[in-house]
Amino acid sequence: MAKILFFEKPGCANNTRQKALLAAAGHEVDARNLLTEAWTPERLRPYFGSRPVAEWFNRAVEGLGDLHQGRPRQALRYCGAGKIQGGQSAAYPPYAS
Numbered sequence: 001m002a003k004i005l006f007f008e009k010p011g012c013a014n015n016t017r018q019k020a021l022l023a024a025a026g027h028e029v030d031a032r033n034l035l036t037e038a039w040t041p042e043r044l045r046p047y048f049g050s051r052p053v054a055e056w057f058n059r060a061v062e063g064l065g066d067l068h069q070g071r072p073r074q075a076l077r078y079c080g081a082g083k084i085q086g087g088q089s090a091a092y093p094p095y096a097s
Contacts, residue, residue, distance in 0.1 A: 001026035007034040
């Protein structure tokens with residue numbers, strides 16, 4: 001099977017379940033801490049692929065305003081700054097391509 005690079009939020013019950021499902025399917029899971037990863041715009045961009053900027057953000061998080069309508073570079077700077085509010089990730093890195 002595949003080796004999966006899995007960025008997780010430590011303590012997240014959903015991430016724990018997702019990792020277990022992947023392992024049960026025979027995949028090797030390399031789990032990394034999403035919150036302490038050294039994200040930069042250059043490292044983030046490939047994960048979003050061709051998705052529009054509006055799909056990069058978790059709209060359930062307060063305080064995003066209209067950032068999801070911004071230019072990709074501005075949005076990547078926001079994501080790379082590790083903006084976390086209310087226990088939720090403001091952005092969805094990384095996406096599988």
